[in-house]
Amino acid sequence: MHREVKVLVVGTGFSGLGMAIELKRTGQDDFVVLEKAADLGGTWRDNSYPGCACDVPSHMYSFSFELNPRWSRVFARQPEIWAYLKEVADKYRLRPHIRFNSEVSGARWDEDAKLWHVTVANGDTYTARALVAGVGALHLPNVPVLPGIEEFKGRAFHSARWDHSYDLRGKKVAVVGTGASAIQFVPRIADDVERLTLFQRTPPWVMPKMDRSVTTWEQRLFRALPFTQRLYRDFVYWTRESTALGFAVHPKIMEFAQNIARRHMRSQVRDEALRAKLTPDYTMGCKRVLISNDYYPTLNRDDVDVVTDGIAEVREHSIVDRAGVEHEVDVIIYGTGFHVVDSFDYLDISGKGGVDLAKQWREKGIETYYGITVSGFPNLFFLLGPNTGLGHNSVVFMIESQIRYVRQCLELLDRHHADELDVRPEVQARFNRDLHRRLTRGVWTEGGCRSWYLDAQGVNRTVWPGFTWRYWMRTRTLTPSDYTLTRSSKSPLPTP
Numbered sequence: 001m002h003r004e005v006k007v008l009v010v011g012t013g014f015s016g017l018g019m020a021i022e023l024k025r026t027g028q029d030d031f032v033v034l035e036k037a038a039d040l041g042g043t044w045r046d047n048s049y050p051g052c053a054c055d056v057p058s059h060m061y062s063f064s065f066e067l068n069p070r071w072s073r074v075f076a077r078q079p080e081i082w083a084y085l086k087e088v089a090d091k092y093r094l095r096p097h098i099r100f101n102s103e104v105s106g107a108r109w110d111e112d113a114k115l116w117h118v119t120v121a122n123g124d125t126y127t128a129r130a131l132v133a134g135v136g137a138l139h140l141p142n143v144p145v146l147p148g149i150e151e152f153k154g155r156a157f158h159s160a161r162w163d164h165s166y167d168l169r170g171k172k173v174a175v176v177g178t179g180a181s182a183i184q185f186v187p188r189i190a191d192d193v194e195r196l197t198l199f200q201r202t203p204p205w206v207m208p209k210m211d212r213s214v215t216t217w218e219q220r221l222f223r224a225l226p227f228t229q230r231l232y233r234d235f236v237y238w239t240r241e242s243t244a245l246g247f248a249v250h251p252k253i254m255e256f257a258q259n260i261a262r263r264h265m266r267s268q269v270r271d272e273a274l275r276a277k278l279t280p281d282y283t284m285g286c287k288r289v290l291i292s293n294d295y296y297p298t299l300n301r302d303d304v305d306v307v308t309d310g311i312a313e314v315r316e317h318s319i320v321d322r323a324g325v326e327h328e329v330d331v332i333i334y335g336t337g338f339h340v341v342d343s344f345d346y347l348d349i350s351g352k353g354g355v356d357l358a359k360q361w362r363e364k365g366i367e368t369y370y371g372i373t374v375s376g377f378p379n380l381f382f383l384l385g386p387n388t389g390l391g392h393n394s395v396v397f398m399i400e401s402q403i404r405y406v407r408q409c410l411e412l413l414d415r416h417h418a419d420e421l422d423v424r425p426e427v428q429a430r431f432n433r434d435l436h437r438r439l440t441r442g443v444w445t446e447g448g449c450r451s452w453y454l455d456a457q458g459v460n461r462t463v464w465p466g467f468t469w470r471y472w473m474r475t476r477t478l479t480p481s482d483y484t485l486t487r488s489s490k491s492p493l494p495t496p
Contacts, residue, residue, distance in 0.1 A: 001124045006030040008128035013042020015134030015383035022403040036103035044082040049162040050188035052078035060236045060394045069222030075211045106348040114419035134383040140339040148314040156332040171330040182335030187294040205284040209291040243392045248466040251443040254284040268296035286447025351377035366461045369423045378422040381406045408478035418485040427482045438465040
């Protein structure tokens with residue numbers, strides 16, 4: 001099948017659905033949303049492991065234009081967030097625009113026609129005036145290559161590809177990794193397994209989780225008086241926003257939070273040797289800060305071991321650590337997160353002059369303009385692109401800023417009857433110089449750790465350096481002079 005559309009959106013997580021809603025709200029109906037899977041939801045469809053939940057309060061981790069007064073917990077769990085996304089898609093009648101089982105395999109900019117040619121793995125093709133990539137970063141599981149894993153006779157799977165058909169009861173389970181996913185599912189499976197061995201490379205900072213059920217009267221209040229929910233959302237936003245001071249302005253502020261985390265650990269971990277294993281040697285925020293009330297208590301159990309010696313090799317029915325100790329294992333579960341900085345390596349996108357985007361980013365470093373546009377790749381827009389991730393607040397706030405910005409770009413094209421919108425290279429370069437100047441002062445660089453925020457050269461290509469309100473302010477109104485507009489006649493239009 002071949003189809004021509006005005007706008008082609010990729011992905012049906014918060015980003016893709018948000019973009020589709022923004023198009024509909026502004027009267028645009030000539031668009032298609034491509035989804036690689038058989039259902040919508042993105043991250044919240046894929047991650048169905050036991051205990052999966054958001055680490056941002058529910059009332060903030062949702063669209064500001066579609067508040068949900070029915071959240072059952074302060075920190076919503078995966079089934080509830082996934083259901084919310086489905087409800088939003090149905091309310092705004094997005095399903096007729098979605099093409100499921102349609103994984104994008106490549107995109108090429110046609111300089112003569114001023115169109116994107118997009119191919120899908122199932123053989124379908126599209127041409128589009130604009131291409132919006134709402135794929136995010138947390139969708140490619142990072143599965144480490146363990147020595148000897150090919151000899152393993154048991155079961156092995158990543159937390160984002162949880163094998164619900166496999167019964168863990170009575171099994172000897174090895175968990176590799178201690179990131180955000182692991183600290184959620186480890187407490188949930190500990191009661192079922194015979195023995196659990198946790199292989200930890202670097203201990204995370206773990207803060208108490210201020211979670212609770214949302215009472216019935218609160219839900220009724222939010223339904224009857226919607227402004228009360230918006231006030232609560234604003235309170236959550238500004239409370240979390242204030243923590244950016246420690247991340248990006250004065251990392252020493254994190255010492256206060258570290259003391260809270262240490263007290264949290266001391267109150268829950270009895271054994272001094274175990275506490276030593278679990279105590280990070282870097283500044284909080286350098287890696288992702290985690291929240292949990294049941295992770296540490298689980299590690300106290302007699303049938304749970306924490307191994308910090310690393311993995312030397314995998315055998316048919318065991319894992320041998322680097323201290324030479326052999327651990328009998330029936331199943332290996334990878335809690336090793338996702339490809340983040342290198343998640344763009346899989347992109348097959350060619351811009352002006354046939355330039356390969358992934359190759360350019362590998363060789364020269366990832367550079368965008370506000371994580372949305374890329375010089376030399378006209379009419380291409382990223383949502384939650386490079387350097388727009390967060391460690392302190394809701395990425396949905398960032399997504400909303402981005403979809404409004406993209407909408408303004410599309411309106412600029414229409415207003416000037418242009419075919420091509422391309423960010424000026426000097427504008428992009430200036431933005432990145434300022435961005436990385438501020439990033440080098442943040443805890444991600446100065447905190448004394450190596451994290452997935454950084455690329456192979458130690459450059460932060462993942463997070464926004466500071467307050468989200470500043471990002472909102474900078475993207476709320478498009479500056480036309482930042483872009484070059486061109487008609488298909490190849491003659492640039494006057495600067496808008």
